[in-house]
Amino acid sequence: MSGGRLRLSVLGPLRAWRGDQPLDLGPVRQKALLAALVLRPDVVVGAGELLDDVWGLEPPGTGRRVVPVYVHRLRKCLRAGEDELADAVIARDSSGYRFVGAAAEVDAGTLDRIAAEAAAAARAGDLAVAVRAAADALDLFDGEPLTGLPGPFLDGHRLRLTERRIALQLGKAGWQLRLGRHGEVIDELSALAGVHPHHEELAALLMRALYAAGRRADALAVFTGLRRRLVDDLGVEPGAEPRRVQQAVLRGDDAALGVTRKRPPRNELPADSGELAGPA
16 A cells, blocks of 8 residues: 555545555445544543444344444555554544544535634624635535444434535635625525425525525515425415515515615716717
8 A cells, every 4th residue: 555645535435545546445334433432532432332433223143243344444455555553543442442543634614614614704794705615615515424324323413414514615605695695695505405305494594595586476475395395394474584585575675685686777967968879
């Protein structure tokens, strides 16, 4: 195995590289065990807990004995070469196993760093920088996080990472609206609403963007559709935020919506200007 920095990706299918060389991480349960360690860097996790994380209520017939087997295989494929210590990436102590955070670059950690930069820029009022940083963070995702990996622990992390992605998308769109760039976000928000039809904050943001673009009727239609789906599918009414936005749209209250509405061009010529003609 050639040397180089170890890189791991969890914001899509679990993948690993040593330098530019992709690594074979083995069967799906072995990958899931690695992910369960990677997502808790520098935390010791016992073999029994790893078994629960990956197999849940259906443990393998070999019980805990499968854990050291998988760890041994993972150490072999992750290490840089034969001269590197076997436990350089996954350490072992009397209580369990620990993924050594300093041994690898993980895209989830990069996501945390860039998302924090976006939030800091927004707090400082530099919305253009915040938008660019949020876009960089979103580019790290490559489909569904932890694609296809089993186990209750990873199910929970998959949900949290998916929610993190949505929050970044909404934050970015909100900053774009404040910059007056509503035309950039309508298609993206519409597509996202198709995937998350009951998401009230998303619907409210799409209503604001449509209103800012001069599409008042479309903005109100978003609320009507959201209410119908919530009532029919979940038996609940829309919450305070989409109702507040709907009322502001009905009033034409730009300030309450935090947008500047696109208006049709006005004819500034005097009524008696007569015919206009260019040079012959």
